[in-house]
Structure formats: structure tokens, C-alpha cells
Amino acid sequence: MKKVLSAILAAAVMCTSMLALAGCGGSKQESKKESAAASDSAASKGELHMATNAAFEPYEYKEGGEIVGIDAEIAKAICDKLGYTLVIDDMDFDAIITAVTSGKADFGMAGMTVTDERKQSVDFTDSYTTAIQSIIVNDGEDKVKSAEDLKKASVGVQLGTTGDIYVSDFEKDGAKIERFNKGADAVLALTQKKVDAVVIDNEPAKKFVEQNKGTKILDEPFENEDYAICLKKGSELTEQFNKALKELKDDGTVKKIIDKYIKA
Numbered sequence: 001m002k003k004v005l006s007a008i009l010a011a012a013v014m015c016t017s018m019l020a021l022a023g024c025g026g027s028k029q030e031s032k033k034e035s036a037a038a039s040d041s042a043a044s045k046g047e048l049h050m051a052t053n054a055a056f057e058p059y060e061y062k063e064g065g066e067i068v069g070i071d072a073e074i075a076k077a078i079c080d081k082l083g084y085t086l087v088i089d090d091m092d093f094d095a096i097i098t099a100v101t102s103g104k105a106d107f108g109m110a111g112m113t114v115t116d117e118r119k120q121s122v123d124f125t126d127s128y129t130t131a132i133q134s135i136i137v138n139d140g141e142d143k144v145k146s147a148e149d150l151k152k153a154s155v156g157v158q159l160g161t162t163g164d165i166y167v168s169d170f171e172k173d174g175a176k177i178e179r180f181n182k183g184a185d186a187v188l189a190l191t192q193k194k195v196d197a198v199v200i201d202n203e204p205a206k207k208f209v210e211q212n213k214g215t216k217i218l219d220e221p222f223e224n225e226d227y228a229i230c231l232k233k234g235s236e237l238t239e240q241f242n243k244a245l246k247e248l249k250d251d252g253t254v255k256k257i258i259d260k261y262i263k264a
């Protein structure tokens with residue numbers, strides 16, 4: 001179903017660009033009307049598709065059928081500033097970079113950490129916030145008391161995330177890694193004692209612990225990271241995004257959005 005929808009969407013996007021290229025007055029008006037309806041902004045330059053995984057509260061998650069969160073709001077502020085209509089496409093985290101490199105999405109924003117490996121396939125904007133990898137364990141279990149202990153444990157991670165990458169290094173030491181498409185499924189496996197620990201970003205970790213009685217976050221922080229938006233290599237949007245992001249940081253908008261979702 002998702003694939004069919006994506007195909008229809010891709011075809012629609014292609015048609016729109018072809019019509020735009022053809023420069024036909026009628027179709028231009030048509031696309032203007034559509035954008036205006038979607039964004040209430042008659043001046044919209046068109047849509048920008050953001051690839052994300054909306055299961056990562058507080059950065060992106062679903063609330064009443066709508067995708068909300070820090071990333072959704074910062075992306076909207078950037079698109080508003082640049083005159084684009086934001087469209088958010090939800091997918092597995094592991095599919096985001098491919099969506100961006102293939103042009104299916106214009107950018108990816110998903111609490112995504114800047115890594116050298118990812119930089120080989122995409123460009124990143126300047127960072128808009130920092131994060132830490134946290135370790136979640138069951139209360140009263142002492143098998144994993146530190147990052148070092150992960151080397152002898154079974155560890156749940158979200159497929160393709162930095163948590164997955166860091167912990168995969170421990171496989172040679174004897175760690176057993178269970179990879180899930182959603183952080184929530186990794187945490188479920190923890191509560192069912194199918195894994196000894198879960199490694200995931202600190203803010204989603206706090207949400208998961210709030211929602212799952214009997215779990216806790218270890219005090220020891222694991223890895224520090226920078227989050228940024230990824231775009232197709234060489235995209236001219238990157239510079240525009242950086243400029244908009246700088247303005248939104250300077251005027252306090254980014255901080256206001258983060259403070260709305262993360263209470264000190």
C-alpha cells in the first residue's frame with residue numbers, strides 16, 4: 001500500500017515538474033492553486049518533501065493523525081521562511097537516506113546524527129541541536145550497569161541508527177544485537193526481558209521510560225552527537241537551509257521550539 005502510494009506520489013511530482021517545465025499557463029495556475037490550498041501562502045514556490053520516521057518523540061511523532069515534534073516544527077519554520085510548502089513523508093529510519101539520495105524526498109530530518117559515513121552519501125546542514133546516546137535497562141537488573149557491560153549483553157537497537165552502529169562494534173566482544181524498526185519495539189523487547197538493554201537517543205529514551213514502568217536510564221552517558229538535516233549531495237537547498245536555520249537560531253525560534261517539547 002505504502003509502495004503504491006509512493007509511486008502515485010512520485011508520478012504526481014514528476015507530472016507537476018513536467019508541467020512546470022512546459023510552462024503552460026493553465027497548469028501553472030493549477031499548481032499555484034494547490035499550493036495555496038495546502039499552505040495558505042499564495043507565494044509558495046512549491047512543495048518540499050521531508051523524509052522522517054514519526055516514532056521518535058519528541059522530535060517527530062504522531063498526534064491525532066498529524067506529525068508533530070521539534071523536527072516537524074523547525075522544518076515548517078524553514079520552509080515558511082524560504083517560501084515552500086512542507087510535506088512530511090513517514091518511513092522507517094533506515095529508508096530516509098535512500099529517499100534523499102534518490103530524490104524521492106527533498107531532505108531528511110529525523111533526529112539524525114551527523115556521521116562521517118552518512119556524509120559520504122548526503123550533505124548535512126549545520127547542526128540544530130545535540131543529543132546523547134542513552135542506555136535503558138530494567139529496574140533491579142544489574143547485568144548492564146555501564147557501557148562496558150554492553151559487550152557481554154543482548155542489546156536492542158533501532159536498525160540503521162547510531163545506537164546500532166556503536167553497539168555493533170561490541171559484537172566482536174560478545175554482544176548480541178537485536179535490531180528493530182522502531183525504538184518502541186526495542187523497548188518492548190526489554191520489558192519482556194528478551195534483551196538486557198536498549199541503546200537509543202536520550203530524549204526518546206526519556207519518553208520510553210515514562211511510558212514503560214519498571215525501566216530506567218543509566219546515569220552514564222554513552223556518545224555525544226549533533227543532529228542536522230540531510231540533503232542530496234550538492235543540493236543548492238543546503239545553503240538556503242543553513243541561512244534560514246541561522247536566522248531561526250539567532251531570533252530564538254529554534255530554542256523556543258525545543259523548549260516547547262523538552263521541559264528543563
Ligand code: GLN
Nearest residue numbers: 056110111112113161162
Ligand atoms: N540519532 C540517531 C541516528 O541518527 C537515531 C535517529 C532516529 O532513530 N530517528 O542514527
